[in-house]
Amino acid sequence: MHPLADKVLARETRATARACRLVDDRVGDYAAILKDLFPHTGRAWILGVTGNPGAGKSTLTDRLISVFRGQGRRVAVVAVDPTSPFTGGAILGDRIRMQAHFSDPDVFIRSLATRGALGGLSRSVVDVVRVLDAWGADVVLVETVGVGQDELEITRMAHTTLVVAAPGMGDEVQAIKAGILECADVFAVNKADRDGADAAVRDLELMIALGGEVAAASGRARGHSAAALHARAQGAPSPGGEPVEGPWEPVIARTVATRNEGVAALVDKLEGHRAWLFGTEAGAARREERLREAMHVQLRDALTDAAVAALGPALEAAVHAVAQRTVDPYTASEQLVAAFRSAGAIAPGAAVAPGGGT
Amino acid sequence: MHPLADKVLARETRATARACRLVDDRVGDYAAILKDLFPHTGRAWILGVTGNPGAGKSTLTDRLISVFRGQGRRVAVVAVDPTSPFTGGAILGDRIRMQAHFSDPDVFIRSLATRGALGGLSRSVVDVVRVLDAWGADVVLVETVGVGQDELEITRMAHTTLVVAAPGMGDEVQAIKAGILECADVFAVNKADRDGADAAVRDLELMIALGGEVAAASGRARGHSAAALHARAQGAPSPGGEPVEGPWEPVIARTVATRNEGVAALVDKLEGHRAWLFGTEAGAARREERLREAMHVQLRDALTDAAVAALGPALEAAVHAVAQRTVDPYTASEQLVAAFRSAGAIAPGAAVAPGGGT
Known part of the structure; x- marks a missing residue:
């Protein structure tokens, strides 16, 4: 066991921060640490919180932390949203309000910077979440803006995804539709005391209903009763306390995070999804599907x-050959794959010229 | 030469549609067709058009087609935006308006459906654009919503990316900031006759200025004169007609697409970017960087x-082992990579230990 991994398991805050940093930067013994920690993961509930800037994600996240802490759960926050106070880009009031959490030894907050174009961010988030799972988090909150190539991948890593919307944000609902609907398990219409909250809820309901019809039309059998549908629409277990079988249908909560209204009801809906995910065959199927995706990635x-x-150098040569159009990128990548495979068999690192002899 | 590739080069519309379909679905001889067509690509100007639904992307795209057709250029449209009339999800008026383009043999319109979570879309778009480039398109317009993991990859494939915004869409600018700014070459503030257009332009100008400062602070040398900056801010070549050296700074145009206002000036700005991309060292460096990224992908x-x-089966076994936590995913993927490489060996079992061999 790597000494740093040991200290993470012993819940040492500074060592955990250091492990997160190594893993995020992919330097030092990060790979050994991740391998050592992995058998100690799998306990945390990973809760994605996403939505446009201005919807109130950070305030709601702050309220969720308080609820979970009140239940005695250890909480970790991974903030990827650059506008979030958790990432440091905070207005003064936010930081003061969150001070309590920052000094709580059972709350661990880690912000990750967004990267250049070709990713790496989702990989970092997956690995940092594993470190925090091993650290003993009962809940890991992952806050993202939900825009960009990496972020949907991050959303798909969460067990439960909360999409925060606010009334009066123009075509927000349409924008959500475009990318987020397939990932949303629970919607929070935040700032629900504002004009337009009813309309926002109706829009989301319609969207969810249409999503269901599209799914039905595309041949995915549903086969659940109206009562089951209703129970699920409430985001709660059935009257017997058992989660309801069948695919999950997104549910909607109304919140006013700044006044702490509706937060307990929101947590109930989130827990309803968790119960479904871990207590039904459909939930197990989804977990397996996500795991397969994660393994592919x-x-x-x-x-x-x-x-x-x-x-x-062979890759660089291919880039230049494709630029000169002396080879097409399809053939070039086939040749690179072949070179990679035979180099691995003969001598690691020894590139073989495509079509070359013995 | 594959017969279908021949027909694409002969600009036969039905054969081109068929080639697009094969390439999109990755069935039949799609790989052979792509390889045959590749040497005939590289002529088209690939113009990405992105922005939230409701900003007026499709109407503006329609206007751009008219301008390009008026210049005698062949135009192809690849529509990925599910709300676009080009994809068929049109209100009646839109479709009637676009009818002229649909029946023009020098306009080729192809819509691509969005896919499941783990991509494939950006790959399809890249390949379909190549088919249309070979078909003889002078301009390929790629219309996307600009949200989602695949779509930023698509944007990075374009030579020139136009981001369409409209006033009064709430936190639109912030949302753009989060993912799109790094890709935007030209902004169109559409519906510029509406309240809030000046504010939207100012917000974008501020954002661009901040982006420049961030870039300067992060050590990327700029070294251009105020005059050059100003020339670039106009999105136009310098007085001598030559594009200005140095990094590209996004430029802003105001348009009212429904009334065809500002479209010619927008095209000038787009052409300014094209002149920069193909006429400067910085542009050449960017093209090479993009090509390298594309080759990596x-x-x-x-x-x-x-x-x-x-x-x-080994991959499936790994998924289950990771689910059971009998192996960690890092070790599992290393083992899979090693298995993949040695399975590709000419003589199985000839693998040499690292550092060994003669």
């Missing part, structure tokens, strides 16, 4: 890293 | 396809 990243390291 | 996809095909 992990494999894809590992392959790309290994290939870029192994191919180096 | 192509290699990543080819590796993943080959590995998933080669590993099949």
